[in-house]
Amino acid sequence: MNQTFDIIVIGAGSAGCAVTARLARDTSATVCVLEAGPSDATLAVKIPFGLIHLMGHPTRDWRRETLPMTGVNGRRVKVPRGRMLGGSGSINSMVWFRGRRADYTAWQQPGWDADTVWSAFSDVEEAIRPxxxxxxxxxxxxxxxxxxxxxxxxxxxxxxxxxNMRHGQRFSAADGFLRPACKTGRVEVVTNAQVATLRVANGRAHAVTLIDGREINARAGIVVSAGAIESPAILLRSGIGPATELARLGIAITADVQEVGANLHDHxxxxxxxxxxxxxxxxxxxxxxxxxxxxxxxxxxxxxxxxxxxxxxxxxxxxxxxxxxxxxxxxxxxxxxxxxxxxxxxxxxxxxxxxCRPKSRGRLSLTSADPREAPAIDLGLFKxxxxxxxxxxxxxxxxxxxxxxxxxxxxxxxxxxxxxxxxxxxxxxxxxxAGTSYHPVGSVGMGRAVDHRLAVHGVRNLWVADASVMPSITSANTNAPAMMIGWHGAGFISEDIRRTA
Missing domain, CATH: 3.30.410.40 (Cholesterol Oxidase; domain 2)
Structure with a gap:
C-alpha cells in the first residue's frame, strides 16, 4: 500500500464513512481510511436478524465493558462497539432518528444550530434513504x-x-458513503489496521503508527473517527489528554487537554x-x-x-x-x-x-499505554x-x-x-x-476537547469527527446523528485543508 496520503481517516464506522465521502467530494485529496476490524462482507451483517450473532462476536465487536460502577451496585456493564467496516452501524438495530431540534440548540456551538444540522441530515438521508x-x-x-x-x-x-435498510438488507454508512467514495480512485481502505498512536511533530499531526509497527503519513492532516470509546483512547495514547494522568503511565505529553475522556455518557x-x-x-x-x-x-x-x-x-x-x-x-x-x-x-x-437526556457523566481513561489493553470505561450511570x-x-x-x-x-x-x-x-x-442503549457519546466534546470545527485543542492538522464530540447526547438513537456529525464536520475540515494547502 501507499505509505503517504493527503488525509488519514481513522475508523470506517458511521461517522468515518461520512467523513470520507465528504472529503472525497469537496477536496481533491487522497484519503486513507484505516479500519481496525475486517470487512463487513458477511451475511450476518447484511441480513437484519443477523445482529443477534454480531454483538459479542470475537472479531467484529470490540467487546468493551465498563469498570465496576457504584451507581449500578458495583456491576460492570457491556459496551458493544462494532469493529468492521460500518462500525457499530454494522451490528446495531438500524433505528433512525435525528433527535430533537432542541438537542442541537442545547449544544450552543457555532455552526451546529438546529437549522444547519437539519440541512446536513437531509444530505445524509439522501445517501442512506431511511x-x-x-x-x-x-x-x-x-x-x-x-x-x-x-x-x-x-x-x-x-x-x-x-x-436504514434497503431491499430488506442492512444499508450502513459503508454502503451509503464509503463504497461510493472509493469509486473516485482517491480513497484507499485498509482493514485490520488498528491504530496504536498518532505522530505529532512541532505541534502538527503528520502520521499514525499501527499496532503492527507500520507507519502511514498524512500531508494535510488526520481525522479521528473511531467512536466515543476508541477515539479518546487513541488521543490519550498519543499524549493528548490530562497531563498528570498520562505522566503516570509514562506517556510523553503532546498537548495537555484536560477534557479528553471526560463527559462520557449514554442512555x-x-x-x-x-x-x-x-x-x-x-x-x-x-x-x-x-x-x-x-x-x-x-x-x-x-x-x-x-x-x-x-x-x-x-x-x-x-x-x-x-x-x-x-x-x-x-x-x-x-x-x-x-x-x-x-x-x-x-x-x-x-x-x-x-x-433520553441523562445528567450523569463518566470518564474514559487508560490503564496502560499498550493499545492492546482495553481502556477504562466509566459511564457514570446514576451518579x-x-x-x-x-x-x-x-x-x-x-x-x-x-x-x-x-x-x-x-x-x-x-x-x-x-x-x-x-x-x-x-x-x-x-x-x-440497568444497562444502556449502547449509545456512548461525549468523550471528546465540542467546546471541551475540540472546537466547533472539530479541531483538537493544542494540535494542528488533527480533528475528531464522531459521536464523541457531542457536548450532550441526543434524545434518541445516535447512529443517524453520528453520520450527520461526520458529514457536516467534514465540511469544516475540508475548508481547513483547502485554506492551509
Whole structure:
C-alpha cells in the first residue's frame, strides 16, 4: 500500500464513512481510511436478524465493558462497539432518528444550530434513504398504535421504527458513503489496521503508527473517527489528554487537554420481560415451521422473520405525564432471557425504557499505554440520582402503555421483574439490572476537547469527527446523528485543508 496520503481517516464506522465521502467530494485529496476490524462482507451483517450473532462476536465487536460502577451496585456493564467496516452501524438495530431540534440548540456551538444540522441530515438521508421497517411483526404494529401519531422524540408518540435498510438488507454508512467514495480512485481502505498512536511533530499531526509497527503519513492532516470509546483512547495514547494522568503511565505529553475522556455518557435503560402463551417471535414447537421456512421467504421476498431488526417499534413518553418526552421505549416482539442468555425458549415480548437526556457523566481513561489493553470505561450511570428516579417513573409509564387495549390479543404477563416490583424494590432492581442503549457519546466534546470545527485543542492538522464530540447526547438513537456529525464536520475540515494547502 501507499505509505503517504493527503488525509488519514481513522475508523470506517458511521461517522468515518461520512467523513470520507465528504472529503472525497469537496477536496481533491487522497484519503486513507484505516479500519481496525475486517470487512463487513458477511451475511450476518447484511441480513437484519443477523445482529443477534454480531454483538459479542470475537472479531467484529470490540467487546468493551465498563469498570465496576457504584451507581449500578458495583456491576460492570457491556459496551458493544462494532469493529468492521460500518462500525457499530454494522451490528446495531438500524433505528433512525435525528433527535430533537432542541438537542442541537442545547449544544450552543457555532455552526451546529438546529437549522444547519437539519440541512446536513437531509444530505445524509439522501445517501442512506431511511424508511419504515418493511415487514414488522403484527405485535409490533399493535404496540406502535398504543399512542399513535408520528413517532418522534419531539412529542409523546409511538410507532414502528424507521430504519436504514434497503431491499430488506442492512444499508450502513459503508454502503451509503464509503463504497461510493472509493469509486473516485482517491480513497484507499485498509482493514485490520488498528491504530496504536498518532505522530505529532512541532505541534502538527503528520502520521499514525499501527499496532503492527507500520507507519502511514498524512500531508494535510488526520481525522479521528473511531467512536466515543476508541477515539479518546487513541488521543490519550498519543499524549493528548490530562497531563498528570498520562505522566503516570509514562506517556510523553503532546498537548495537555484536560477534557479528553471526560463527559462520557449514554442512555441508561432497563427492560421489562413478558413471557407466556402469547407474544411475538418464539422458540416453541409451534414456531418451528415458521423458522424452517424463514430463509426461503427471505431469499424470495426479503421479508419475514429474517428481515426483522428485532427492535421493531417504540415510543417516546413523558415521565411526569406532560407533553415533552424524556423517555424512549424500544419494543422487541420476542422473549429475551434475563438470566444471562439472550435467546431462550418460549414466547413473549420485551420492552426497555431509557432516559433520553441523562445528567450523569463518566470518564474514559487508560490503564496502560499498550493499545492492546482495553481502556477504562466509566459511564457514570446514576451518579446523578435524578436519572434513577426518571427511569423509575419510566417503568411505570411503560407498564401503563403495555396495558393498552390494542395489545390485548398478544398480552403476556410481566415475568421479570414482575408487577409487584415497585418503589424502593424497583429502584434496587434498576441498580441491579440497568444497562444502556449502547449509545456512548461525549468523550471528546465540542467546546471541551475540540472546537466547533472539530479541531483538537493544542494540535494542528488533527480533528475528531464522531459521536464523541457531542457536548450532550441526543434524545434518541445516535447512529443517524453520528453520520450527520461526520458529514457536516467534514465540511469544516475540508475548508481547513483547502485554506492551509
Amino acid at each position: 424508511a419504515p421497517l418493511p415487514d414488522p411483526h403484527p405485535l409490533s404494529t399493535a404496540f406502535g398504535a398504543s399512542i399513535g401519531g408520528a413517532l418522534t422524540p419531539e412529542t409523546v408518540s409511538s410507532g414502528v421504527f424507521t430504519t 441508561p435503560a432497563v427492560p421489562l420481560h413478558h413471557a407466556g402463551d402469547a407474544g411475538g417471535y418464539g422458540l416453541t414447537l409451534s414456531d418451528l415451521p415458521g423458522w424452517a421456512l424463514a430463509p426461503a421467504r427471505y431469499v424470495i421476498s426479503r421479508k419475514g422473520r429474517l428481515s426483522s431488526n428485532m427492535v421493531e417499534a417504540g415510543a417516546f413518553l413523558s415521565s411526569d405525564g406532560g407533553d415533552e418526552p424524556d423517555l424512549q421505549v424500544h419494543f422487541i416482539p420476542a422473549k429475551l432471557g434475563w438470566q444471562g442468555k439472550m435467546v431462550v425458549p418460549g414466547k413473549g415480548y420485551t420492552a426497555d425504557v431509557a432516559v 446523578d440520582e435524578s436519572d434513577l428516579l426518571t427511569l423509575e417513573r419510566g417503568v411505570t409509564r411503560l407498564r401503563d402503555l403495555l396495558d393498552k387495549p390494542c395489545l390485548s390479543a398478544w398480552r403476556a404477563p410481566e415475568a421479570f421483574p414482575g408487577r409487584d416490583t415497585q418503589g424502593a424494590s424497583l429502584r434496587d432492581h434498576i441498580r441491579n439490572r
